[in-house]
Amino acid sequence: MALVFNSNDIAMMDQRYRATFINSLGGFKSVCMIGTRSRAGVSNLAVFNSFVHLGANPPLFGLVFRPDTVERHTLDNILETRVFTVNHLTEENYVPAHQSSAKYPKGVSEFAETGLTEELQPGMFPPFVLESKVKIAATFVQKIDIEINKTILVLAKIKQVMLPDDVLRTDGFIDLQAAGTVTCSGLDAYYTAHLLERLSYARPGFMPQPHVVS
Amino acid sequence: MALVFNSNDIAMMDQRYRATFINSLGGFKSVCMIGTRSRAGVSNLAVFNSFVHLGANPPLFGLVFRPDTVERHTLDNILETRVFTVNHLTEENYVPAHQSSAKYPKGVSEFAETGLTEELQPGMFPPFVLESKVKIAATFVQKIDIEINKTILVLAKIKQVMLPDDVLRTDGFIDLQAAGTVTCSGLDAYYTAHLLERLSYARPGFMPQPHVVS
Numbered sequence: 001m002a003l004v005f006n007s008n009d010i011a012m013m014d015q016r017y018r019a020t021f022i023n024s025l026g027g028f029k030s031v032c033m034i035g036t037r038s039r040a041g042v043s044n045l046a047v048f049n050s051f052v053h054l055g056a057n058p059p060l061f062g063l064v065f066r067p068d069t070v071e072r073h074t075l076d077n078i079l080e081t082r083v084f085t086v087n088h089l090t091e092e093n094y095v096p097a098h099q100s101s102a103k104y105p106k107g108v109s110e111f112a113e114t115g116l117t118e119e120l121q122p123g124m125f126p127p128f129v130l131e132s133k134v135k136i137a138a139t140f141v142q143k144i145d146i147e148i149n150k151t152i153l154v155l156a157k158i159k160q161v162m163l164p165d166d167v168l169r170t171d172g173f174i175d176l177q178a179a180g181t182v183t184c185s186g187l188d189a190y191y192t193a194h195l196l197e198r199l200s201y202a203r204p205g206f207m208p209q210p211h212v213v214s
Numbered sequence: 215m216a217l218v219f220n221s222n223d224i225a226m227m228d229q230r231y232r233a234t235f236i237n238s239l240g241g242f243k244s245v246c247m248i249g250t251r252s253r254a255g256v257s258n259l260a261v262f263n264s265f266v267h268l269g270a271n272p273p274l275f276g277l278v279f280r281p282d283t284v285e286r287h288t289l290d291n292i293l294e295t296r297v298f299t300v301n302h303l304t305e306e307n308y309v310p311a312h313q314s315s316a317k318y319p320k321g322v323s324e325f326a327e328t329g330l331t332e333e334l335q336p337g338m339f340p341p342f343v344l345e346s347k348v349k350i351a352a353t354f355v356q357k358i359d360i361e362i363n364k365t366i367l368v369l370a371k372i373k374q375v376m377l378p379d380d381v382l383r384t385d386g387f388i389d390l391q392a393a394g395t396v397t398c399s400g401l402d403a404y405y406t407a408h409l410l411e412r413l414s415y416a417r418p419g420f421m422p423q424p425h426v427v428s
Binding site (some may be wrong): 001002003005006007010011013014015016017018020021022023024025026027028029030031032050051052053054055056057058059060061062065083086088091094095096098099100101102103104114134136138141142144146148149151153155158159160161162163164165166169171172173174176177181182183185186188189190191192193194195196197198199200201202203204207208209213 | 215216217218219220221224225227228229230231232233234235236237238239240241243244245258263264265266268269270271272273274275276278280282292298300302305308309310312313314315316317318327334348351355356358360362363365367371372373374376377378379385386387388390391395396399400401402403404405406407408409410411412413414415416417418420421424425
């Protein structure tokens with residue numbers, strides 16, 4: 001049987017129930033740790049599930065920030081320094097990654113608190129997560145204020161990508177299952193992903209076939 | 215061994231290679247079919263992997279559109295009629311869903327071409343996908359032009375949610391694995407998701423525990 005919820009049903013939900021419901025409604029989500037460092041040198045790490053691809057050339061993505069939460073430290077650091085890192089979650093690090101969403105006071109490094117290892121690279125100001133396999137260094141491009149609910153969309157450009165050599169396929173596809181990348185749903189559920197198949201490029205008149213990588 | 219790609223390496227990639235590479239870089243993505251109908255009554259269906267949660271109260275999400283592609287028909291219809299549907303992909307319908315991304319001419323319904331079944335509901339103008347289990351009716355809120363690469367972010371409000379009664383947990387969590395919802399990576403790879411665990415709300419000083427639903 002199908003359950004149906006209209007606008008009024010949603011408006012009448014208990015606040016926590018609604019947050020869980022709406023957050024799990026849109027499907028499985030990209031989840032990553034954003035690493036930043038303040039000008040004063042304090043490292044910060046926070047888990048995000050709002051990474052959205054915007055374009056490949058130039059390589060751009062977006063991140064959504066809620067200004068009333070712990071994520072604010074991340075946003076402050078990005079606006080201050082214009083640089084940050086994106087680090088994938090894996091089966092090995094999703095528990096400390098989730099912990100990085102706790103409301104630590106400003107000035108406390110989530111690396112120290114969660115047990116994740118801060119990885120500093122020559123010429124890179126913000127910290128990476130040593131335990132992550134797929135890592136991106138990014139620079140701030142633009143901040144867009146979404147007036148209707150005071151969220152903030154940050155646009156960023158990809159400056160450097162690091163990944164294990166055994167997960168890159170010959171056509172540029174990154175095999176995230178081989179990389180151990182996990183996905184999430186809602187506010188607290190973590191999942192591994194298992195390939196059904198890659199499909200061929202869709203053209204009118206031909207149903208998709210399994211994608212063949214030469 | 216880790217591979218490292220800097221800005222110049224990415225800029226020098228073959229265009230298709232780069233599109234595949236950058237599209238699979240951000241982690242597993244939400245994937246859904248957007249159902250619309252033009253004022254003239256022509257139904258349209260297109261697959262999107264850019265659904266992003268924006269807030270629960272009011273229930274808002276975003277979708278990214280690339281104006282130079284087939285998605286344009288979807289955007290035209292949304293701007294014309296202000297309403298659309300979001301339909302989850304499952305193991306049973308991801309192949310025809312992928313096919314809906316083929317460049318059909320305007321005036322052709324992807325329902326007819328892909329074999330998916332158009333579901334019209336009383337009082338709802340845009341079509342749903344009968345074969346989907348989790349479905350959302352949404353209304354247009356705002357269009358934000360992202361100047362740097364001419365993409366368009368559409369903000370929308372959730373007006374109605376339909377889901378099977380056996381996937382809703384007592385705390386509002388929608389069990390997408392039980393609903394058969396699939397996730398995607400890159401431009402053409404589809405995956406099932408398998409729960410590792412739900413974690414407790416993160417608080418400083420306490421490492422996350424398995425989430426207990428009463």
